[in-house]
Structure formats: structure tokens, C-alpha cells
Amino acid sequence: MHDGSGRIVVQNLTKHFGQVGAVQNLSFHVEPGSVTGFLGPNGAGKTTTLRMLLGLVTPTAGWATINGQPFNHLGNPGRVVGAVLEAQGFHPTRSARNHLRVYAAAMGIPDQRCDEVLHLVGLGEAAHRKAGGFSLGMKQRLALATALLGDPQVLVLDEPANGLDPEGIAWLRTFLRSFAGGGRTVLISSHLLAEVEQTIDQVVIISRGQTMYYGMLDDLRKSQQSRVIAQPSDPNKLVGALQEAGLSGATPTQDGKIAIPGVTVQQVGDVAAKAGVALYGVQEERADLEELFFRLTSGQYAAPQNPPQFGQLPPGAHGTPPGGYAAPVQLPQGAQPGGWNPQSGPVPQAPPPPQGYDQHQGYQGGQGGNA
Numbered sequence: 001m002h003d004g005s006g007r008i009v010v011q012n013l014t015k016h017f018g019q020v021g022a023v024q025n026l027s028f029h030v031e032p033g034s035v036t037g038f039l040g041p042n043g044a045g046k047t048t049t050l051r052m053l054l055g056l057v058t059p060t061a062g063w064a065t066i067n068g069q070p071f072n073h074l075g076n077p078g079r080v081v082g083a084v085l086e087a088q089g090f091h092p093t094r095s096a097r098n099h100l101r102v103y104a105a106a107m108g109i110p111d112q113r114c115d116e117v118l119h120l121v122g123l124g125e126a127a128h129r130k131a132g133g134f135s136l137g138m139k140q141r142l143a144l145a146t147a148l149l150g151d152p153q154v155l156v157l158d159e160p161a162n163g164l165d166p167e168g169i170a171w172l173r174t175f176l177r178s179f180a181g182g183g184r185t186v187l188i189s190s191h192l193l194a195e196v197e198q199t200i201d202q203v204v205i206i207s208r209g210q211t212m213y214y215g216m217l218d219d220l221r222k223s224q225q226s227r228v229i230a231q232p233s234d235p236n237k238l239v240g241a242l243q244e245a246g247l248s249g250a251t252p253t254q255d256g257k258i259a260i261p262g263v264t265v266q267q268v269g270d271v272a273a274k275a276g277v278a279l280y281g282v283q284e285e286r287a288d289l290e291e292l293f294f295r296l297t298s299g300q301y302a303a304p305q306n307p308p309q310f311g312q313l314p315p316g317a318h319g320t321p322p323g324g325y326a327a328p329v330q331l332p333q334g335a336q337p338g339g340w341n342p343q344s345g346p347v348p349q350a351p352p353p354p355q356g357y358d359q360h361q362g363y364q365g366g367q368g369g370n371a
């Protein structure tokens, strides 16, 4: 029997496909009443993690639970978890309504619910049309309708915004926010932070199957300390004067300027004036979220810095197409897949669950009740 909490827990989850370390020691939890974004670049291990969560792939190590139970122990899981892993698998000649009826019958749900969910996802007019003729965005909506059939407490969606038009993305955002606002749980993956930034509260950012950041999106935003970039006539003199004024931490930038963290433009201007250093430019800089996401996750499949010219690949080498889909990460022989290490990037954050979420009373009302 599951605990009805709506909580997803992923603990030390690891998956190797042969030599490929797809997911490495991943731990996070998703609380009810929130939308959690599961973010990472292509090949980071998002789908593999969600497949393990949904009992479709056996972990090499670690575990994942929904409502305190592995997915395969949930009883009638469609009533607890609605999941969309890929918007495929529709019988091409079956109408949208009939597709849903097959699933509804399997879950013991009355047919009338099929039309309800079709209207909910904006496919009411297309109920009689064959799913094989649907556009990508329509297939996404039909897949979501299928996930919603059992009025589940938890939604797990892999790249749900793929193929949706702007109106569809805006609709999805509103829908997921209100779904979570009712005390239910939403976990959505994406390789684009911008796509889900306005939808999510919590974020788990992974790269190469490892956690790079785990916490509230707002905290990630706030963690970005602003800095002032100055172009002085005499950088050394300005750095010395700043230090004397108790403003340490100035570093040279690649283009010959200096960057000073945690100060205001006015402070830098005042120190420079007092020291007799001319400033040819001074401005405050704050890294935006997208840039931060890129910094946290870049490297895995990035195109080479100096890509070889076409026709000049060394013998036996494989070029990386722009944007990159290079070979997956190979674990060295005997290597232990691990989490973060001091050489591998920023320290992953693992704060306790956000305040207030524990006040959730559990899902009320029989539709998605305990199995």
C-alpha cells in the first residue's frame, strides 16, 4: 500500500548501459504542491531516470519511489501516476477517443472520462480523428490526456513542451501550475530551461547523469551574485586601491578588464576617482539563468572549440556535428560512478524540502486514491 503522500524520492539512482554511465548516483525528491523541472542537455540521463522511476528500466544501483513505493508496487498505478515518456505508441487508425477508451477500460474508468480529458487538453474537436494523422503537438496533447485519465496525484512528463505551439506551451504552463496548486505533484523534464522557467518552482539540473544543482529555482537565481566590470587606465593601481578600500576579489577578465564581485558601480567609481585612475567603462553584470544553466551543464556534448575544417578530419576521427551528439560518456575500466567531485564542477546543492510543502494534506477525493 502506498502512503498517498504524492512524494517522489530518487536515491543514489545509477544506470549503466554496458560501458555507458547514463545515470550516476542521482538523488533528489519532489514534493507535492510543486512543479519540479528535471533539466539537462541531450544525453544527460533524464529519460533514463524517468524510465527507472516508472519501472521501465531496472537500475544498476539505487532506487526510486512514488508515494513511498516502487512504481511496480503501486497496484493500479494509472490512478496514482500519470506519465508521458514519448508522445508515440498510438494506434494510427484508432481515433483519439477510442485510444483513450482502451486505456480507460484497462483502468476501470468510465468512457465519459475520455471526453472530459480530451476537452481538458483542447482536443475535444478532434476526438473522432485518427491519432495517426495528428501533428506532433496534438500527439503531445493526446499523450497528456492519456496520462490524466486516472485523475492521478502525480504527473511525470518527459519533454512535454516538445512540438507544442506557443499557445500550447502557455496552456501547458497554466495547466501544470493549477494541477500542482491543487496539492498534486509534477515532475517535468526539459533540455531548455527557458521553456519551463516560468512553470517550475524547484529544479534538478543534471549533466552526464550527475546532479549539478538541486533546489528552488529562486535560490538559484539569487545565488548569482552580481559583479561590476570596469575598464581602468591602470588595472593594477585600481585593484590595489580597491583592496585598500576593503573591496577584494577583483579578477582580470579575458578582454583586459577587471571584474569585481559584490560591489556597486558607484563604489568602484569612487575608489577609482580617489586613486586617480581613469575609468573608460564600468557596468554591473548579472548572469542570467540561461547562462548559468549552460555553465552548469556545458561540456558533455559541446561542439569542439576549434572544430576541424570539413575534409580535414584526421584519419579514423569522428567529427562532432554542431550542437553536438558525440559519443556518450564512457566510464573508465573499473571506475566507480560517483557524484560530484572537486574537479568536475560546481558543488551540487541538496537543500531540505522547501518550507510549507509538508503542510500538504494528501490527495483528497476518491479519483486518484490509494491503491
Ligand SMILES: Nc1ncnc2c1ncn2[C@@H]1O[C@H](COP(=O)(O)OP(=O)(O)OP(=O)(O)O)[C@@H](O)[C@H]1O
Pocket (backbone or CB within 6 Å): 017, 020, 021, 022, 040, 041, 042, 043, 044, 045, 046, 047, 048, 049, 191, 328, 329
Ligand atoms: N537503451 C539504451 N542502451 C544504451 N544506451 C542508452 C540507452 N538508453 C539511453 N542510453 C544512453 O544513456 C545516456 C542518457 O540518455 P537519456 O535518453 O537518458 O538522455 P536524455 O537526458 O533523456 O537526453 P535527451 O535530452 O536527448 O532526451 C545517453 O548516452 C544514451 O545514449
Ligand SMILES: [Mg+2]
Pocket (backbone or CB within 6 Å): 046, 047, 048, 158
Ligand atoms: Mg530524453
